[in-house]
Amino acid sequence: xxxxxxxxILSALLFAIGTAGVMLRRNVIIMFMCIELMLNxxxxxxxxxxxxxxxxAQVFVFFVMAVAAAEAAVGLAIIIAIFxxxxxxxxxxxxxxxx
Amino acid sequence: MMADFFFVLFAxxxxxxxxxxxxxxxxxxxxxxxxxxxxxxxxIFVLLDAHFIAAVNLIxxxxxxxxxxxxxxxxxxxxxxxxxxxxxPISRMFGIIVAGSAFGLLFFMLRRGHETSMAGGMGxxxxxxxxxxxxxxxxxxxxxxxxxxxxxxxxxxxxxVAIVGxxxxxxxxxx
Numbered sequence: 717x718x719x720x721x722x723x724x725i726l727s728a729l730l731f732a733i734g735t736a737g738v739m740l741r742r743n744v745i746i747m748f749m750c751i752e753l754m755l756n757x758x759x760x761x762x763x764x765x766x767x768x769x770x771x772x773a774q775v776f777v778f779f780v781m782a783v784a785a786a787e788a789a790v791g792l793a794i795i796i797a798i799f800x801x802x803x804x805x806x807x808x809x810x811x812x813x814x815x
Numbered sequence: 816m817m818a819d820f821f822f823v824l825f826a827x828x829x830x831x832x833x834x835x836x837x838x839x840x841x842x843x844x845x846x847x848x849x850x851x852x853x854x855x856x857x858x859i860f861v862l863l864d865a866h867f868i869a870a871v872n873l874i875x876x877x878x879x880x881x882x883x884x885x886x887x888x889x890x891x892x893x894x895x896x897x898x899x900x901x902x903x904p905i906s907r908m909f910g911i912i913v914a915g916s917a918f919g920l921l922f923f924m925l926r927r928g929h930e931t932s933m934a935g936g937m938g939x940x941x942x943x944x945x946x947x948x949x950x951x952x953x954x955x956x957x958x959x960x961x962x963x964x965x966x967x968x969x970x971x972x973x974x975x976v977a978i979v980g981x982x983x984x985x986x987x988x989x990x
Binding site: 718719720721722723724725726727728729730731732733734735736737739740741742743745746748749750752753756759760761763764765766767768769770771772774775777778779781782783784785786787788789790792793794795796797799800805806 | 818819822826829830833834836837842845846849852853856859860862863864865867868871872875876879880881883884887888890891893900901902906907909910911913914915917918921922925926928929932933937938942945954955958959962963966970973974976977978980981982983984985987
């Protein structure tokens with residue numbers, strides 16, 4: 717089948733775009749959104765391989781989604797806590813772990 | 816032929832949405848481009864016969880997680896920044912080199928994995944038979960509740976810890 721090959725290329729491309737976003741942006745929320753994009757690109761790869769190696773891969777997609785939800789909740793809470801102190805979301809300006 | 820057309824459409828939407836997310840100046844616009852990219856990825860899940868994953872991707876990812884991001888962006892009042900927060904030319908070049916090498920590495924690794932997995936794969940007929948006999952949900956539910964029941968329960972614990980952690984971290988007065 718052709719569609720699997722092209723989907724794998726697409727997922728690699730989306731992962732690379734997510735990496736580029738994390739490297740290029742300073743806004744911590746956008747960097748976080750890029751990480752979500754990278755997680756979903758991996759999900760795409762898992763679904764492609766589930767077609768040939770067994771349907772269990774789709775169970776892992778489910779777990780990746782659960783972990784992504786937990787990570788988003790905790791990460792956004794940390795962002796809110798940092799914003800409350802610094803009043804900005806620029807990662808270059810966060811330079812203290814303790815204040 | 817129809818599937819090819821939709822694949823190209825969704826692939827272009829996904830890549831365009833992802834690129835626009837990285838380049839958009841306004842965080843709200845950036846987030847909506849990401850929703851578009853996730854919507855297109857759900858379409859690709861449908862084309863790959865993963866109907867349940869496509870629905871969960873729409874409901875949980877595009878519907879819940881990204882709306883949580885939208886809440887935070889609007890709570891912190893970040894929409895409509897005039898100045899772009901893209902990094903300078905040197906970091907930009909460095910970032911593009913890193914992303915390009917990540918793509919190259921993934922491309923070669925996935926190509927090797929694809930060749931090996933195609934050799935002893937299930938094939939379209941097996942997937943169609945499973946969809947027919949178990950349905951799109953049962954196909955995923957059976958291995959999940961038979962072989963991965965303990966990880967599933969641990970996931971619920973993880974979500975509980977995340978809820979408590981989020982409340983403690985975002986509370987107004989830290990102890």
